[in-house]
Amino acid sequence: MSTAVRTDTAARVVDAVKVYGRGDTEVRALDGVSVDFAAGRFTAIMGPSGSGKSTLMHCAAGLDTLTSGSAFIGGTELSTLDDRRLTLLRRERIGFVFQAFNLIPTLTVAENITLPQDLAGARGDQEWTDALIDVVGLRDRLHHRPSELSGGQQQRVAVARAFAGRPDVVFADEPTGNLDSRSGEEVLRLLGRAVRQMDRTVVMVTHDPVAAAHADEVVFLADGRLVDRMQNPTAERVLDRLKAFDARGVRT
Numbered sequence: 001m002s003t004a005v006r007t008d009t010a011a012r013v014v015d016a017v018k019v020y021g022r023g024d025t026e027v028r029a030l031d032g033v034s035v036d037f038a039a040g041r042f043t044a045i046m047g048p049s050g051s052g053k054s055t056l057m058h059c060a061a062g063l064d065t066l067t068s069g070s071a072f073i074g075g076t077e078l079s080t081l082d083d084r085r086l087t088l089l090r091r092e093r094i095g096f097v098f099q100a101f102n103l104i105p106t107l108t109v110a111e112n113i114t115l116p117q118d119l120a121g122a123r124g125d126q127e128w129t130d131a132l133i134d135v136v137g138l139r140d141r142l143h144h145r146p147s148e149l150s151g152g153q154q155q156r157v158a159v160a161r162a163f164a165g166r167p168d169v170v171f172a173d174e175p176t177g178n179l180d181s182r183s184g185e186e187v188l189r190l191l192g193r194a195v196r197q198m199d200r201t202v203v204m205v206t207h208d209p210v211a212a213a214h215a216d217e218v219v220f221l222a223d224g225r226l227v228d229r230m231q232n233p234t235a236e237r238v239l240d241r242l243k244a245f246d247a248r249g250v251r252t
């Protein structure tokens with residue numbers, strides 16, 4: 001567990017444009033976004049509904065491709081990879097947490113956590129996995145199936161699974177969207193602990209200012225553009241900033 005401050009970039013997009021549809025139905029979901037996500041930091045992506053948050057995350061994580069511009073994981077530009085290498089990169093260097101926990105119902109908690117490495121034929125690091133299981137507080141549930149767990153516990157399994165292969169970056173898309181506020185708070189605290197105590201990197205899409213306040217930095221999108229960044233956010237400051245966008249409109 002390192003306390004050194006890192007200055008490298010885990011993921012970034014440069015001049016990212018994503019256009020869906022064409023002609024009358026064309027939507028510019030991303031309209032020239034450049035943003036870097038620093039390694040060893042917890043970054044939240046915020047903005048109104050339809051502002052491009054999920055599109056940005058999906059393109060930065062190689063789940064979708066940009067219309068123009070570039071997306072990098074570390075020093076690797078994603079558009080240079082063929083499908084097979086992109087799949088490998090996603091498996092080996094990126095972790096995901098989604099709103100719907102996406103656990104395999106027939107596997108136990110322990111099997112779900114190590115599934116990505118088992119699929120990759122990689123030998124897991126038992127010490128690391130053990131540490132993760134303790135951090136997420138699931139030691140006494142390891143042999144349970146997902147259906148025997150609460151929503152909050154299921155998401156904690158998904159969090160442990162996302163970090164199990166020590167990925168360069170974990171992308172979380174509305175990870176608390178299906179949880180009550182107490183379970184959501186626990187999941188957010190876990191993401192924060194993974195970053196601060198285990199030197200991990202998290203990029204989280206959220207529309208919730210309370211969730212965003214767990215991050216080290218918030219980037220704000222509006223109409224497919226990056227419109228602001230905020231260090232050391234509080235829920236109140238994030239909410240004020242969002243209200244200001246609403247009040248004056250942001251398209252320039």
Ligand SMILES: Nc1ncnc2c1ncn2[C@@H]1O[C@H](COP(=O)(O)OP(=O)(O)OP(=O)(O)O)[C@@H](O)[C@H]1O
Pocket residue numbers: 020021027028029047048049050051052053054055056207
């Ligand atoms: N597959 C698609 N086909 C067409 N348009 C799309 C597609 N995906 C997203 N869009 C459009 O792109 C814009 C940005 O969508 P996106 O889901 O990235 O926004 P968001 O900020 O994540 O929204 P929300 O907070 O509501 O989830 C929206 O106008 C949306 O309707």
